Amino acid sequence: MAGVSSESLAAALAALEAKLPGASLQLAQELFGILGTVDSSAGLRRALTDPSRSGDEKSALVKQLFGGKVSADAVEIASGLASSRWASARDIGDALETLAATVVIAVAENKSAVSASGISGLEALENDLFTFSQAVDSNHEVQRALSEPQASPAAKIVLAEKLVPGASAEAKVLIGQAVSQPRGLKVTRLVRRFAELAAKRQQRWIATVGVTRPLTETQIGRLQTALNTLYGRELKINMSVDPELIGGIRVQVGDEVVDASVAARLGQLHRQLA
Structure with a gap:
């Protein structure tokens, strides 16, 4: 079709x-x-x-x-x-x-x-x-x-x-x-x-997360809470270290990507991890 x-x-x-x-x-x-x-x-x-x-x-x-x-x-x-x-x-x-x-x-x-x-x-x-x-x-x-x-x-x-x-x-x-x-x-x-x-x-409910370095358990917990709140439900997180990332994190849920091009959401995630 x-x-x-x-x-x-x-x-x-x-x-x-x-x-x-x-x-x-x-x-x-x-x-x-x-x-x-x-x-x-x-x-x-x-x-x-x-x-x-x-x-x-x-x-x-x-x-x-x-x-x-x-x-x-x-x-x-x-x-x-x-x-x-x-x-x-x-x-x-x-x-x-x-x-x-x-x-x-x-x-x-x-x-x-x-x-x-x-x-x-x-x-x-x-x-x-x-x-x-x-x-x-x-x-x-x-x-x-x-x-x-x-x-x-x-x-x-x-x-x-x-x-x-x-x-x-x-x-x-x-x-x-x-x-x-x-x-x-x-x-x-x-x-x-x-x-x-x-x-x-x-x-749609799996968050693929790319980071520049491994996150601590506390950071992962904060990220989980932030993403659950953002999408209105519990997500499963698949984490990977991507050295090619300049900094911060990159999150993909289904077809939606949260990265530097989506400043508001990225800023929200950074504040949750701070």
């Missing part, structure tokens, strides 16, 4: 963030359900991505089709996608899939939001997805069964869950989606894509 579709997806993900602290698996399943309806109708996909129709018209179509059938949040998310611009008819489906998976991943993340690092739920989800992929890749009979067009989605889900009997509810939702609605991809490829989304989200 590139160009205008990429921009529309980025905007949708940014808007979704406000809903993620209280997200539920039901919301994700509703979005996956909407995706199934969109995927099943080429005419609907064309209508929702037709550049000659206004965003309001396309949004109204989604509300007409799904209003009262799913939650208000699901309708809002889907209608927001419809009101955006898409380079191809498939892109809106890909975006729906990404948003639904992101909701599932956020539910796993929120499970551990009060723990020491805030990322163990995501790690557990990634491990379950990895375990499933390995189990499928190592068994040709399972691969054939999951790709058998005559087998029902329900039967494939039952088989998939037997491969990871201890999987979390979040992992089961993503694995179930992959085996029942792979959307033209190999099941393991889609599961790995979901795992990549989880890994990317996990990186």
Whole structure:
């Protein structure tokens, strides 16, 4: 996905963030359900991505089709996608899939939001997805069964869950989606894509810190407190000594970098370490 579709997806993900602290698996399943309806109708996909129709018209179509059938949040998310611009008819489906998976991943993340690092739920989800992929890749009979067009989605889900009997509810939702609605991809490829989304989200809460010399335990504690306050949650800190740094520290959390170009935040961190 590139160009205008990429921009529309980025905007949708940014808007979704406000809903993620209280997200539920039901919301994700509703979005996956909407995706199934969109995927099943080429005419609907064309209508929702037709550049000659206004965003309001396309949004109204989604509300007409799904209003009262799913939650208000699901309708809002889907209608927001419809009101955006898409380079191809498939892109809106890909975006729906990404948003639904992101909701599932956020539910796993929120499970551990009060723990020491805030990322163990995501790690557990990634491990379950990895375990499933390995189990499928190592068994040709399972691969054939999951790709058998005559087998029902329900039967494939039952088989998939037997491969990871201890999987979390979040992992089961993503694995179930992959085996029942792979959307033209190999099941393991889609599961790995979901795992990549989880890994990317996990990186948002890992602070990679570069320093010119090792910090004392007291300084590390002050840095931890400062970063937790700055980002509003407990971060995991990965520390490394970088002799090429001229001075001070460099902190990266996700895509955000705190360094000499962000004077206010850098000054705040220096005061905390003083």
